[in-house]
Amino acid sequence: MIEISNIEKSFDGNQVLKGISCTLETGKCNLLLGGSGTGKSVLLSCIVGLMKPDIGSITFDGTMFTNSKVDIRQEIRRKIGMLFQGSALFDSMTVAKNVEFPLEMLTPEMTPEERRDRVEFCLKRVGLENAGNKMPSEISGGMKKRVGIARAIAPNCTYLFCDEPNSGLDPATSIKIDELIQEITHEYNITTTIITHDMNSVVGIGDHIIFLHKGKKLWDGDKEHILNAEVPELREFIFSSSLVRAAKRVEQEDGPAGLQHLAAEPLSEV
Amino acid sequence: MLSRSERFKVLWRRFFEEATNIGVNSLFVVGLVAVFIGAVTCVQIAYNLTNPLIPKSTIGYMVREMTVLEMAPTLTSIVLAGKVGSSIAGGLGTMRITEQISALEVMGINSSSYLVLPRILASMFMFPLLVILAMALAIIGGYLAGTLTGNITPQDYIEGIRSDFVPYNILFALIKAVVFAFIISGVSAFKGFYTEGGALEVGTASTDAVTNSIIAILIADFVLAAVLL
Numbered sequence: 001m002i003e004i005s006n007i008e009k010s011f012d013g014n015q016v017l018k019g020i021s022c023t024l025e026t027g028k029c030n031l032l033l034g035g036s037g038t039g040k041s042v043l044l045s046c047i048v049g050l051m052k053p054d055i056g057s058i059t060f061d062g063t064m065f066t067n068s069k070v071d072i073r074q075e076i077r078r079k080i081g082m083l084f085q086g087s088a089l090f091d092s093m094t095v096a097k098n099v100e101f102p103l104e105m106l107t108p109e110m111t112p113e114e115r116r117d118r119v120e121f122c123l124k125r126v127g128l129e130n131a132g133n134k135m136p137s138e139i140s141g142g143m144k145k146r147v148g149i150a151r152a153i154a155p156n157c158t159y160l161f162c163d164e165p166n167s168g169l170d171p172a173t174s175i176k177i178d179e180l181i182q183e184i185t186h187e188y189n190i191t192t193t194i195i196t197h198d199m200n201s202v203v204g205i206g207d208h209i210i211f212l213h214k215g216k217k218l219w220d221g222d223k224e225h226i227l228n229a230e231v232p233e234l235r236e237f238i239f240s241s242s243l244v245r246a247a248k249r250v251e252q253e254d255g256p257a258g259l260q261h262l263a264a265e266p267l268s269e270v
Numbered sequence: 271m272l273s274r275s276e277r278f279k280v281l282w283r284r285f286f287e288e289a290t291n292i293g294v295n296s297l298f299v300v301g302l303v304a305v306f307i308g309a310v311t312c313v314q315i316a317y318n319l320t321n322p323l324i325p326k327s328t329i330g331y332m333v334r335e336m337t338v339l340e341m342a343p344t345l346t347s348i349v350l351a352g353k354v355g356s357s358i359a360g361g362l363g364t365m366r367i368t369e370q371i372s373a374l375e376v377m378g379i380n381s382s383s384y385l386v387l388p389r390i391l392a393s394m395f396m397f398p399l400l401v402i403l404a405m406a407l408a409i410i411g412g413y414l415a416g417t418l419t420g421n422i423t424p425q426d427y428i429e430g431i432r433s434d435f436v437p438y439n440i441l442f443a444l445i446k447a448v449v450f451a452f453i454i455s456g457v458s459a460f461k462g463f464y465t466e467g468g469a470l471e472v473g474t475a476s477t478d479a480v481t482n483s484i485i486a487i488l489i490a491d492f493v494l495a496a497v498l499l
Contacts, residue, residue, distance in 0.1 A: 048376050077378035088369035102377050108277065161376075 001026045002047065002159065002191055007056035009042055016042045017053070018215040027189045028207035029182055035237060039215040040195045047193070048080055048161055049073060060159065078106050081152025083181075085160060087144035089136040095147050096132035099123060102155045104193045105237055122150040126180060142173040146180070153184060160185065162194040166201060173199065199241055202226060211237070227249040284388035285395075292389070293396030294356050297403070303349050304404035307341045308333060308411030316421035329422050329495035330412070330430020335439070337408035343443045344491050346404040347450035350397065351483040355458040359479035360388055362462025363472035371463070386463060390455040398444045405443065446494055453490060454483045 002024040009017040019242060022052045024030040024047075032040045045051040046269040047058055049065065058065045060076050068076075089098050099119045103110055110118070122130050131139060139147070145165055152160055166174035183206040185192040194201065202209060206223035213233045219228065227233065237247065310332050319329060326410060365371050375379040409431055416422040422430075458479035463473045 050372055050375060074378045077376060080376055080378075082373065082376045084369045084373060086368055088373040090370055090373075091364075105280065105378065105379050108279075164308075 001061055002193070003059045004023070004043075004047065005057045005059075007043065007046055007053045009039075009046060009051065016215050017046070019056070020212070020215075020217050021056075022210050022217055022220060024191055024193050025208050026191045027186065028192070029185050029205045030191070031202060031208075031209045032193065032194045032212060033196060033202060033204045033209050033237075034195060034212035038212045040212055043212070044161060044163060044193065044195055048082060049077060078155070079154070079158040081085075081157030083148040083152050083159045083160070083165055084164045085146065085167055087136070087141075087148040089144055089147055089151070091136055093136075093140065094132065095128065095134050095136065096123065097152050098136070099132075099150045100149055102151060103261075106155050118154060122154045123147075125153070125184070126150045141168050142170075142177065145169065145177050149177075149180060149184065153188070156188075160189055160190050162192070162193040164194065164195050164197075166198045171200065175200060175204065181205065182207075197237075199238065199244070202238075218236050271364075272300075280384070281388060282385065285392050288388045288392035288438075288445040289396050291357075292392050292490035293400060295302065295354055296350060296400060299349060299353060300400045300404055301407050303345065304337075304342065304407035305411035305414075307345055307415075308337055308408030309415035311336055311341065311408070312412035312416040312427075313419060313421065316416060316419075319399065324425040326422050327430035327433065327458075328368050329416060330427040330434050331477055333416075334409060334431040334435075336407055337412070338439050340491075341447040342404040342408055343401045343450065344487065346401050347397065347447065347454065347487050348484055350400070350450075351454045351458075351487060352480050355454045355479045355483045356476040358455060358458035359462035359465075360472055360476045362459060362474040363387075363465035366463065366465045367468055367472060372487075382463065385457040389459055393451040393455035401443060402446040404484060427498050434449055442494075443499055445498065446491065449490055453486045457483045457486060 002022070004212075005021050006270060007017050007020045009098045018132055020039075020043060032043060034040050042051065044132070046053045056066070058228055063072065063076060065073060065076050082260070089095075090101065093101065096119050098172070099122050100115050103115045103118060106116075118128070118219065119132070126149050126151065128143060128146050131143060131147070134146070136144060149162075160181070165177050165181060168175065178201050181192060181194065184190070195206075196202070203223050203226075206226065208222055209220060210217055211219040211226075211229075219226075219229050219231045219234050225240065226234070312329060315329050315332050334474075362371075365385070370426050371381050373386070376383060413424070413427050416427050461475045461482070463478040464473075465471050
């Protein structure tokens with residue numbers, strides 16, 4: 001569990017995070033939801049230690065991360081796996097080498113055979129058992145995300161962070177990536193935090209959702225309750241989707257039967 | 271960069287990779303430039319040496335002194351500032367904007383120790399070797415140009431390059447090579463490592479790395495000559 005307490009962060013006098021406090025729960029997909037420029041990425045950077053908050057504290061399972069000694073921070077960082085928005089795979093290494101890299105660097109006690117077995121297992125887990133010898137430039141965006149996930153889980157991470165895992169992917173691939181992240185989270189009981197503004201992810205894997213708006217936390221809850229939330233900014237965010245608006249229009253005009261009809265139509269008809 | 275550095279085995283492997291990249295991959299360009307520097311130096315000295323009282327072997331002597339003291343270390347370093355400097359800055363800059371450096375940091379890896387230190391050490395190791403090669407090839411280039419154009423006989427040239435040899439000049443050239451290597455790799459790594467923005471900024475970082483390195487080399491060249499000669 002990660003506890004975030006009263007985090008504030010400013011850049012050149014512009015306050016991006018305004019006293020955010022929340023808890024990221026273990027064994028759940030915690031979604032940081034919000035529009036562009038609301039401070040989600042900055043908050044994530046503060047949590048993983050790429051930025052230092054001006055005020056506030058972050059603890060990982062009771063261990064203070066902010067303002068701790070370098071050794072303690074390093075120890076926590078070695079339990080962190082992260083999937084970056086652009087995947088951030090190392091261009092000069094093959095897919096298998098990318099997955100092996102954190103094992104080689106962080107677990108010197110592992111033998112080369114053990115590392116190879118672990119790489120094979122992780123690649124198989126994300127469905128890329130035949131892509132080990134390919135270079136990152138030779139695989140698709142969706143495959144890069146899978147490799148990023150495999151690299152993140154390779155050293156048995158306790159905390160998994162995903163920065164917009166669906167960006168640049170088609171809806172079907174996005175759902176598959178979401179499902180993969182959710183399966184891994186439940187399977188290994190890890191604390192997963194996902195930055196997103198994709199409503200498919202919200203209703204699909206939102207075990208715990210934190211809604212940010214203009215640097216403040218306005219709401220947190222789960223996917224069962226988000227559609228009934230009484231926060232105007234959140235309602236505006238959710239119902240700004242063209243698809244949702246079309247569904248609402250059809251429901252108003254034709255009732256629930258119209259919605260069923262709409263679901264059966266191709267998206268181009270909506 | 272030096273505090274919390276990575277394990278020796280990791281650094282050694284990275285050093286070896288970078289030494290190959292910086293040194294071996296620069297052999298052709300360094301060799302080509304050195305041969306032509308020696309050739310042009312020889313031909314131009316011969317053109318200017320019209321006094322019949324000055325022995326022809328002076329051409330060989332001057333080619334040796336010019337290449338050892340100045341041409342080989344300085345011009346080779348300026349060429350390498352273009353090749354190695356832009357490669358270091360471009361490589362690190364691309365890693366920065368594609369979040370590869372952030373990925374290393376999130377993993378708990380000291381990114382500057384892993385990425386920058388091996389590049390600087392490999393440069394400081396490989397540059398003197400490349401300069402020694404450049405010295406030899408420049409003298410051979412001078413020999414070929416001088417003898418093929420009929421400006422000097424092989425015997426006169428060899429007599430010239432063997433006369434009044436000061437071993438300290440070689441040491442001076444190698445000191446210059448190490449200092450220039452540190453300047454090029456350090457400046458380029460700094461420019462690349464702290465790149466912000468996108469592809470345009472990576473290009474700017476590479477250009478700045480080369481320009482700043484060359485200016486720093488010229489200043490350092492003067493300072494070293496004033497202090498050490």
